[in-house]
Amino acid sequence: MQELRILILEDYPPDAELAMLELEENGLEFASRVVDNEEDFLRELNEFEPQVILSDYKLPTFDGISALKLVRGKFPEKPFIFVSGTFREDFAVETLKKGATDYVLKENISKLPFAVKRALKEVEKTLKRERAEKALKNSEMQYRTTINALDDMLIVVDSRMHIILFNKTFERKKKEFGMGKALKGQNMFEALPFLPENLKQEYLRIFETGESLINEYSYSVNGVEVVEEVRRIPVFEEGKVVRVLTIIRDVTERKNSENRIKASLNEKEALLKEIHHRVKNNMQIISSLLNLQSTQVRNEDDAELFKASQDRVRSMALIHSKLYQSDDLSSINFSEYITSLAYGLLSSYDVSSSVRLNLDLEDLSLNIETAIPCGLIINELLTNSIKHAFPNDEGEIYINLRELEGDKFQLIIGDTGQGFPEDLDFQKTDTLGMQLVMSLINQIDGKIEFEKDKGSKFKIIFGKLEYEERI
Template sequence: MVVSTNVLTMEDDPVVRETIAAYLTDEGYSVTQAESGLQGLALIKEKNIDAILLDWRLPDISGGEVLSRLASVNPAIPVIVVSGTDEVEEVIIALQRGAWDYLRKPLMNMDVLIEAIERNLTRAQLMKEAALEGEHLKELVRSRTEELERANALLRREAKERKEDAVALTESEARFRQLVETVREVFFVRNAETREFVYVSPAATELFGLTPDQFALNSELLVDLLHPEDRPDALSRLPQIYSSSSPVSFEYRFVVGKQQVVKWVGFRIFPVTDAQGEVYRYVGVAEDITERRYAHDALCASLREKDILFKEVHHRVKNNLQLVSSLLSLQAQRISNLEDKERFLDSQRRIQSMTLVHEELYRTDDLSCIDFSYYVEQLARRIEQAFLSLVPVELVVDLEKIHLSVDTAVPCGLILNELISNVYKHAFIGRDRGRLYLFSELREGSIVLKVIDDGVGFPEDFDIAESNSLGMQVVHALVEQLSASLKITSCSGTEFELTFTDSSMCLLPT
């Protein structure tokens, strides 16, 4: 660990921020603190920051927005997301947006934090060195290729006059070999017309287990080494690769040596044109990327396992809630007092509204969001079944396709449960039929839900905040929890209009 390493912590919780800062300082790090995303981005421009500890949920902008902006400021800084959530979707989003690592709060063992910082600082240094080496190699290849083209053109023009052409070409090739044979990656040159290898660097022996002379004698040896599962795709791509006038990159597995070792090899191929603009050679670089691919595959496997685990959790939560709902139903059957019995049934319907959310999450592939339009209709149909013995009600739904996060869908479902149940119980007293209309839409970044009936309506001076009804009190509390607005209009019936936003940024029309 270098004493001058400066770590920036973006954390809105002062206790967590100061705790981490104190620990890192004791370990010899320099620590810069930011309590918001915008403040942290400003500090990155002002100070020399070596690594960043990023809270995923900040008070001004999200951790994802910080990663997106950081990509245009300094993408080479290691960013370790330290979050209180372990939802798979957020882990995936963080890694896709440029996070280098992901740690789960609370950090029970601070040594894990130090290991993550050191590991990613080492990775950043290696990437920096690899980038410099790669850019240097590309420049050398381009520069040397141009030099060779100029030399070859000169030799062709002077071929009739000078017998020393062969000597000059030999010297040129010797200088070329001195350049590329010191590079760890395999460098090769291939004739565009015959597909024969004009040159293969000695590094091919270590990577492919074959000498450059073997490649020169048989240009198809590389195809023979392809993994059987990758060979069909590679062969189908060859015409495209060798007809492209722009650089091409691809990755395939190769079975190498007597031990039949499987290696992932990444290729970058650059076409070289002559004075007439025709491609006559392909210059390429091949490198061993086995460790990087295996790390990627391991991460994907881990994410799939977590996805299965979360589905099982939602399934068990749904089953437990259904059990509670059944117990309430059985208890209600034993109660003779109609008012007390209705209280049990109201509780049962509230639990069923939450059960539906977990049922939807188990059914869908996206564990962070549910199809709210489908959920609302299913909830309304279940409530309709519960009140079949009362006045017949025509249920009409007009719901825009909306996806909501779980944190928003649960309180919304409870609000709709209370409003719809209230319509069935009170709106059509003394009537022989009624009509209930459910509507939803996206409006200027907000979600608008409406519950409209043509029943008796509320009194003109009705105030939901002052209502003695438990259901209306639940609605009022949940509206405040969502930071939503609820507008009640009573004219030829009642219209409830709920307007809110999804703070978890899961508002996605489909």
Template sequence: MNTQKPHTILVLDDDPVVRSTMAAFLEDEGYVVLEADSGESGLEVFRCAHPDAILLDWRLPGMSGGEVLSRMCEEAPTTPVIIVSGTDRMNDVVDALKRGAWDFLTKPLREFSELSASIQRCLERARLLREEGLRRENLEQQVRKRTEALEEANAMLRRQIAERIEFEKALADSEERFRQLVENVREVFFVRDMNTGAFLYVSPAYAEVWGRSCASLYSDPEGLFSTVHAEDQEKFVQAWDLLQKAHKPFDVEHRIVRPDNTLRWIRGRAFPVEDDRGVPYRIVGIADDITNRKTSEEKIRSSLKEKETLLKEVHHRVKNNLQLVSSLLNLQASYIRTPEDRELFLESQNRIHSMTLVHEELYRSDDLACVEFSDYLPKLTQKLISVFSMGKDIRLVTDIQPIFFPVDTAIPCGLIVNELFSNALKHAFKGRDEGIVCLSVKRDQDNIKIIVRDNGIGFPLDYEPDAARTLGMQLVHSLVDQLGAFLDIEVDTGTTFTITFHAPNRCTLVS
């Protein structure tokens, strides 16, 4: 008979039909369901009822789903929050995962089995995280207690050695007390003679962990090394040699092979014990069975790997979709007869290409949160030169620091450079066969400076930046405002655009 308490699920959605439909399904699955129709009421239920998992709509009236998600993750980081929303915007998906969402499902759900599977995965992961936290806390407490006991025994031993003639008797008394202390614990304790290599004491837990009798270890001390897994033999032997020859503490995690060929993970720690002359003569150690901890860590690593793979796939699909849009614009442009209209399509293609490059860089990168801007810009500018140079000899001079930008900074910066660079190629060198465009990106303390400079004909003297009517310049001003940046335009022997903004928190220089 299963007496396990059913899990409680909070369904937070402003659509009563969707809310009641999911509630009915979950109740049929055996869950206890709580409902809320707004962020404020959902937080109140969350804090009072402490549900095991939350199904959260991303778009809510009043308090947004993102704000609700952030508060829930801050207050209960091990409680799964699954986004179930009708939004298909990639920014919303990425934002939700960054804020701490455990999964993201898109409404309408094609199969409720997908929802059930997501809940089960998240509940299992939450259980493992909580168990791992408790296990680590208990292990640390046990280690502290055992260490204190060993230190107390060692101090007691030193105090008792007043005369050399009483040394053996005092040691025997100490070993007896030590034996009584450790024989009822799960960790394996041992005492080994440093000169002969013989084991003077091995706690009974050795038989349970190693699957071999303590007598076998007493009779064959070197047999301990043969139980170590072949792949861990080298590091085990090296650490043990350092303990015996250089008297350095031994602390190694390794695998052992039991007689039935099953594997166990062991963390072994040992240190030398000195006699009254300060000469090491014995080794005292402890070995913990950490198999369960290693298994849990592997499950967590696997879960994180799945999440990284999912994000890479998201960027890959976004890149493909943007390339499809660019191809459709190119196809449509072939039917346009007016050069001015065809140029508008070409400009739109280049803007899409600048965004496509960001997602392509993320897909190829090991860091899914940031784009290496110094690698991204040369690809973008070379594309623009090939499109807009029109047979002119345009030389590009770059001074770009290797900087990583987060996605929400890289895209607007890429679009700004796209507009300013293409504008220079199209208009700055009219009546000339050659020209120079300089591109600089640098970090100055807490600020980022992007400079696009050309040696062309420059803007007219009566040009007013705020009154610009072209779509490109309007887009530049809009993106500058989005970044919270300042735009400075200088017209001398050419035109210089300087965009200055505060470096984002996740902006880093490549070492």
């Protein structure tokens, strides 16, 4: 028997070794190659000629979706299984729509051997089906034996919807459902009354247009819930559709597995929402404690320090509040966040009636890794303008946010106030607020520019920070 060849796209060697060990312990004999970049992946894809591909979702210089596109362009049926540490429901659905065979979470790596074996069986079934379809085009006599070897059910109807052929798998399934009467020559919709009502119209459309159809159907037969993938292929004679070949695959087990995964993902999503909710509540408690403590402080400068700390905690609590309310638990609508934060600060300092707020914000989202430091930066610069820019308590603060090319963003925060003193270098000031701003700018790998143009204006260019797994 030819040895199985597996290509592994993984940038963390221990994970690749763990996957191989799991396969070996489950009796799979194979040769493998491990790569972590596009160049090596393409080379091994052509030279090693793997029969199965295991891929992480995201790597430093490459990603699983791009690898999947490359594979599907050359090898439409080759098994491609994602093995990832984190996999949200929308990512799982996206990968399956783009042609992935399956996906396995690294925390459930014990399921990998079953996924590989199932994928190989699916390939074998697909090859059998393709051979059957090719045989059908050549000669009816040649494909009779072949179609009876299929694990999928097969049935052929003519333009009157009469059953003229079905294979042994279909006949066996018919008996399992207690349908003992003969089907050949019968009208399909009379012989199989459990079929959906709209199915007849779909068959008529195939006879009219000559186009194939692929659908999934769910129905109950004798109390048994069944989910089937149905391929309907027109058969032509002299340019006219005379028969429709229907290939039916039972995907009930696969659908049940997908539903279990979806339920598990929903459970984890609910847990993550609860975590964000509790973090937000804890930060609000910290803010309240700071407020209570500040009432005991006699010195105004010390009281200001407490209020500044309270505002910083609120800016972070607002991030978790937005995440809790968001459908996407990994990112928030940052324009909505800025709006809430800015008006909250004006109200906090009781200047909302005298200081105008001019917001020009693109509708975009940032992940939590980027949103928290950006939120703190905005909090510090806005607070600075509110406290120091307007000696007469009147003026305007403006904020501009837009996305640039190359996954970069531009944030502008300015005011029409009295501006910074001429001899003050904002990058070397000894105030905690500006020191915090400069530290956070470095954290998001950003650049900051300062202009004195009828007030103060800060322009910040930054990119999204990627999530780094904590140990």
